[in-house]
Amino acid sequence: MNQTASGTEPARKMLSFDNVELYYDHVYALKGVSIELYEGETVALIGANGAGKSSILRAITGLRKIKSGQVCYLGERIDGRRAAEIVTRGIAMVPEGRRVFPLMSVKDNLLMGAFTRTDKAGVAATLESVLTRFPRLKERFHQQASTLSGGEQQMMVIGRALMAKPKLLLLDEPSLGIAPKLVQDIARAIVAISRDEGVSVLLVEQNSRMALSISNRAYALTTGQVVLSGASKDLMHDERIKAAYLGGEL
Amino acid sequence: MEQIIANGLYLGAQYALIALGLTLIFSLMNVLNFAHGQMYVFGGFVTYTVVAQFKLPFVVGLLASAVVLAVMGALIEKFLFRPVIRKSKRDESTMLLAAGIAFFLDAVILLLFGEKQRGVPKIVNGVFNWDMRIIMPYDRILIGLLAIALIVAFILFMQYSRTGRAMRALAQDRVAAELMGVDVDRYSMIGFALGAMLAGLVGGLLVTITGVNLGMGGPTSIKAFLMIMIGGAGVISGAIAGGFILGMMESVGLTVLAAYGDVTYLAIFAALMIFLAIRPQGLMGKPWG
Numbered sequence: 001m002n003q004t005a006s007g008t009e010p011a012r013k014m015l016s017f018d019n020v021e022l023y024y025d026h027v028y029a030l031k032g033v034s035i036e037l038y039e040g041e042t043v044a045l046i047g048a049n050g051a052g053k054s055s056i057l058r059a060i061t062g063l064r065k066i067k068s069g070q071v072c073y074l075g076e077r078i079d080g081r082r083a084a085e086i087v088t089r090g091i092a093m094v095p096e097g098r099r100v101f102p103l104m105s106v107k108d109n110l111l112m113g114a115f116t117r118t119d120k121a122g123v124a125a126t127l128e129s130v131l132t133r134f135p136r137l138k139e140r141f142h143q144q145a146s147t148l149s150g151g152e153q154q155m156m157v158i159g160r161a162l163m164a165k166p167k168l169l170l171l172d173e174p175s176l177g178i179a180p181k182l183v184q185d186i187a188r189a190i191v192a193i194s195r196d197e198g199v200s201v202l203l204v205e206q207n208s209r210m211a212l213s214i215s216n217r218a219y220a221l222t223t224g225q226v227v228l229s230g231a232s233k234d235l236m237h238d239e240r241i242k243a244a245y246l247g248g249e250l
Numbered sequence: 251m252e253q254i255i256a257n258g259l260y261l262g263a264q265y266a267l268i269a270l271g272l273t274l275i276f277s278l279m280n281v282l283n284f285a286h287g288q289m290y291v292f293g294g295f296v297t298y299t300v301v302a303q304f305k306l307p308f309v310v311g312l313l314a315s316a317v318v319l320a321v322m323g324a325l326i327e328k329f330l331f332r333p334v335i336r337k338s339k340r341d342e343s344t345m346l347l348a349a350g351i352a353f354f355l356d357a358v359i360l361l362l363f364g365e366k367q368r369g370v371p372k373i374v375n376g377v378f379n380w381d382m383r384i385i386m387p388y389d390r391i392l393i394g395l396l397a398i399a400l401i402v403a404f405i406l407f408m409q410y411s412r413t414g415r416a417m418r419a420l421a422q423d424r425v426a427a428e429l430m431g432v433d434v435d436r437y438s439m440i441g442f443a444l445g446a447m448l449a450g451l452v453g454g455l456l457v458t459i460t461g462v463n464l465g466m467g468g469p470t471s472i473k474a475f476l477m478i479m480i481g482g483a484g485v486i487s488g489a490i491a492g493g494f495i496l497g498m499m500e501s502v503g504l505t506v507l508a509a510y511g512d513v514t515y516l517a518i519f520a521a522l523m524i525f526l527a528i529r530p531q532g533l534m535g536k537p538w539g
Contacts (some may be wrong), residue, residue, distance in 0.1 A: 002371070061429060087431040101419050101427035112419050115412075116431035 011038040012074075014168055014200050019077075020069035022055050023201045029055040031224040032069070037168070042194050042201040044211035044232060047221035047247055049093045053204040054096055055224075057170045060202075061093050073168070077207075088116045092166035096173045102146035106137055109145050109156055115161030124198070130159040133189070151182035158189060162197070167249070175207045183207065187214050200217045208245040212236045220245065254536055258498035260390055263397035264452050266493025269477035270404055270469065270486065271448030277421035277484035278441040280341065281301050284348040286449050287470030288355035293450025294462030295363040301370040308373045308458065315454035316447050323446025326351060327439045352467065357435050359464055368459030384525045394456045400451060401490065408486060417441050421484065476522060482532030492535055 015037040021031040030052045037043045045053040057062040059071060062083040071079040078086055087093075092113070094163045101109050109130055110130060131138040136153045140148060148156060161169055171190065177184045191214050194201045205211035212232040214220055220228040220241060228240060235241045268290060275283045283289075295320050334347050408414035419427040420437050428434055439501045453462060454496035474494065478484075481492025496518070503514030526532075 063425065063428065082433075083428040084431045084433045087429060093429050095426060095429060099423050101422040101426065103422055104415075104418060108415055108418075112427070112430045112432075113417060115416060115419075135492075201421075 010041055012167050013037075014039045014041075014074060015202070016070075016072045017056065017059075018070040018072070020056075020059060020071060021067045022059050022064055023067055024064075028224050029064075029128060030059070030066075031219075033226055034231075035219050035226065036202060037202055039167075039200055040194075040198065041191070041200075041217065042203060042215045044203045044205060044208075044215035044218040045216055046208040046211050046241075047220060048207060048222070048245075049206065051221040052099055052224040053221055054172055057093060057202070057204055060086070060091060060170060061236055084116075087164055087166075090167035091170065092161035092164040092168075093170040094154075094157050094161045094172060094174060096176065097137075098150075098153045100145040100148070100153050100157060101145070102144070105142050106140050106145060106148070106156055107142060108162050110137070110160055113160035113164075116164065122165070126163055126165055128164050133162075133192070135158050151178050151185070154182075154186055155189070156176055158186075158193070162193065162199075166199060169193070170203045171203045171205075173206060175210055176189065183210060190214055208241070210235075212241075252380075253385065254501050255498075256386055257383045257504075258501035259494070260386070260394040260497070261500055262494035262497025263283065263394050263401065264456060264493075265473065266490045267397050267400055267404075267448055267452045267455075268474045269481065269489035269493045270401065271445035272474045272480050273443045273481075273484055273486065273489040274417070274448075275442055275445040276478070278417060279327075279331065279335065279344075279438050280334075281344045282348060283445065284345070284471055285326075285352040285355055286445075286469075286474050287472070288352050288359065288467035289319055289322070289449035290453040290470050291359055291462055291467045292322070292355060293453025294457040294466075295359060295453070296450065297366045297390055297454035297457045298370055298462060299363070301508055302368070308370070311370070312451065312454040319450025319453075320443040320447040322450075324439050324443040326440035326446070331442070332435065332438070347396050352471065356464065356467055358407065363464075365464050367461050367463040368391070368457070370458050373458050382507040383415070386404075390459055393459055397452070397455060404448070405486065413440060463483075476518070479526060479532055480522065482534035486535040488534035 012038060017033055017035045017124070019032045019034055020030050021032055033052065037050065045056060046132055047053050055064060058081065059066050062081050066079050070077055070202065073091065074087065078089070101112060111128060114126065117123050136152055137156055140152065141213050145153065145156060174186050178186065187210050190201060190203065193199055203211055203215060212235055215232045217230065218232045218235050220235070226240065230236065268286065272283055272286045288414050293315040296315040300311035300314045301308055330347060330351065333343060336341050369458055372389050374392055376388045378386050378388055378391055408418060416427065416432045416437050419430065420432055420434065421486060424434065477492035477496050478489055480495050481488030497520050500514060503517055507513050
């Protein structure tokens, strides 16, 4: 499953969290979290609500300031930089709750994803490939985003993130509030994207079974700390993971 | 009848333009700009100064109003609203700030331009007369058409330009816009400048018809708020609808209710209270937030 090591060259380290602490007002969200992600990998962050998964993504994109520790991306420190700058470096995020631009057309939503790009021809080519990947968006191209179903909106915001032509794609709870049948479609889309586009993926999910089935490695978090990590296929059969995250679910 | 509609459209176009600026600022920054009327008055005085005192063409005056107010709006956003929004957790702070700016601008206008009513010479002479059914001076028609052209230009800009798209995105979802790479500070400043510029342009347009004086600021702000309450705050279509509806109501009221004295706005306020009790979000609502 872990194809990253199968190549002849060792994969480059893409992202690292080094002992990161983050808090909202005076409540800790992350207490010394260290994680790593290598080029080409899909890494899942699993854990219950409030475990700090989304905080990790917010710290990467600069939506939240970290209190201590380091966030490095391709060898450079990116903590303390602004969200608008980080996206230009090749990190795109699909935020929790989708956050579509409700009164804009699907077209304008997708174009917003390419906001920082100036190569018109390149943007047009990416738009074409996104529409090929999600034909539904082509059908709804001129419709207002608010008229789309939850599943379609999720496809659209994944497409919107791809419009930035990212090297690293952050997905925050892509299965949340989506019909179970569509969750599989989204999982397949994530696998296909990481395979076709060579994008590394950091996936936050409460649906741990889905997350473990499509990722190479995973970190399990509880109350702001990493409690377990390893290859996803091993974690899937780990008794502690089963008891904590997979029991009852799905 | 035709006369009432024509007057309503003429007024409505000006009003809609004022309301657009106000609603743009509100939707981008969640700021109720109580100083909007004062910005309008300031714009009027700038055009007056350029046209009546420096004897330059009206177009130059209008451009000067646009530029001065855009710069003023940008500075107010950068040095006043931005730090307050950053530090304060409560909406009232920006309201107080806006009210303070309104008083401040009143004082600046008094110092720079004095308390007298000012106007500029007619830019076009003659009166349009359609069989005594519609009688309207040509300068009013010209100003009305200019206002409509500006509304159209504004809509096209918001709809099709990259900057316009970024501002719409920012208004609809601030966090998502940030994640797309929209620099929130920069586009808030552009939006505030644009909103102030619209207020200044209307001031410049109307100084040729009604003139301008210090006392017009407050009432204009109140009218602008009426319009976006009618139409729904934060929505372009709502601002335009509200502007034209208020213009039309005023036009009808001034004709129909003239016999009962100066009661037009009394009637409008009463009607608005009933309307808001039934539909507090206004005609077009505020679909986000």
